[in-house]
Amino acid sequence: MRILSWNCRGLGNPQTVQYLGMLIKEKKPEVVFLMETKLSYTKAYRISKRFRFQGGVVVDVVGRRGGLMLMWKEENLLELINYSQHHINVRVSDESGSNRWLLSCFYGHPVSSLRSKTWSLLSSFKPEIGGWGVIGDFNEVLYNNEKEGGNPRSEYLMRKFREVMEEGSLCDLGWARNKFTWSNCHEDESFTKERLDRAIANVDWKSLYPVHTVETLPAICSDHSPIFLNYSIERCSFRRWHHFFKYEASWNNEEGCSEVVAEAWRKRMGERSRMEGLMWKLETTQRKLSQWSRNLNRERLEAIKEKTHQLDTLQRNVGSENSREQK
Incomplete structure (x- = not known):
């Protein structure tokens, strides 16, 4: 299965929607998680239907900030558990029903002084048994080697992130192509880039899907790069799409x-x-x-x-x- 995660920094821009469409067409993800959509439910729903997703969850913006959106291709692929301004939890199952695991789509608080609240939230999701995977923008790095430029990250904040990983028995799933997922794009000595977006999972999930990759895609229309999680899963059926001619x-x-x-x-x-x-x-x-x-x-x-x-x-x-x- 394939999961696309992206802090798009607003889907109100037609160019951002166009790039999202290109990613969906090229990578063919079954699940798409978007952060900072800055869209109302109605507008977000239109986008999900535009790209032919059958299932979806929209977390409305607060004022002009935030907004989460999760879309999936097949209606029975995911089962919604709960959500907030910083997460969407769903149960993932394959068509045979033999593999069921918890997927937490996560958005760490952008304000460092409030980030501990989202760490507590993430820790509360840990399942007693079974696979658990987390993907999204954590707004934090694990170590200072995941940042170049600017002032060093607070050791206290990084340690809190590592503690959450340890408590949840979560492991980083790595990266391919580009280590860094965010940049301030400055053209002087203040230029900074960091690895803020990632996918992590527990041992049970990794034993279910030992073959997996997390690819960092080019950052376009946002200062964040999309990340693309691809892991092996048996798919027993296929659906044929019939395309009808329409003059544009x-x-x-x-x-x-x-x-x-x-x-x-x-x-x-x-x-x-x-x-x-x-x-x-x-x-x-x-x-x-x-x-x-x-x-x-x-x-x-x-x-x-x-x-x-x-x-x-x-x-x-x-x-x-x-x-x-x-x-």
């Missing part, structure tokens, strides 16, 4: 669209009747437009992937000297 109004502004329609419409009808000929031309136009739009989307996706690869390379070696180039 935006195609009118694309180069080549009118030529595709004109070429299809100029084709001779042969010995068909007027009605048969009309239907044949409409089908031909639909087929040609579908092929043209796939090629258009493929070219755009390749261009986006190339830019994303360049950005990823920059962010792995980012510092104050190349922060402007990253922007």
